[in-house]
Amino acid sequence: MRLSARVDYALRAVAELASVADGANVGRTRPVTAEQIARAQEIPPKFLESILLQLRRGGIVHAQRGPEGGYWLARPGAEISLAEVIRVIDGPLAHVRGQRPEELGYHGAARALQDVWIALRASEREILEQVSIADVAAGTLPGRINQLAADPRAWS
Secondary structure, three states: OOOOHHHHHHHHHHHHHHHHOOOOOOOOOOOEOHHHHHHHHOOOHHHHHHHHHHHHHOOOEEEEOOOOOEEEEOOOHHHOEHHHHHHHHHOOOOOEOOEOHHHOOOOHHHOOHHHHHHHHHHHHHHHHHHOEHHHHHHOOOOHHHHHHHHOHHHHO
16 A cells, blocks of 8 residues: 555644644634644645645635634544545545456456455455544554554554
8 A cells, every 4th residue: 555645744734733622622723833743743835734724625624814713623532533634635545457256357367356356445444434533633542553553564
């Protein structure tokens, strides 16, 4: 799996917003400026502005302009999965040559590749949909994720 810098920055920005969110008001009482997010996560500010616009259009964050303005989560972080953020920024999780795996037409000896790509997408989806932005912000990942990450083979 290859994640773009844009996706990495988006996930970091949303986790930053989740870390300051007020659960009852979904962070609305404390908007965070793009500059604060950029500084906290070491994200290039101009790049972050375009990412935040995309996240706003995708319904992940809300924004308010002006001296009291900034960004906040549109929903509680526990309701926003990593998969949802990735889809807003980069589209569907798994593509092969720009196509969804079920749209591919393999023949002969390569026929089983389609099943491999579909299984890969299912595995990615299983992990990315069970981890929420709140999990990341709190550093409390689901047990299965911790188990997978603890395997030394996962690190090489």
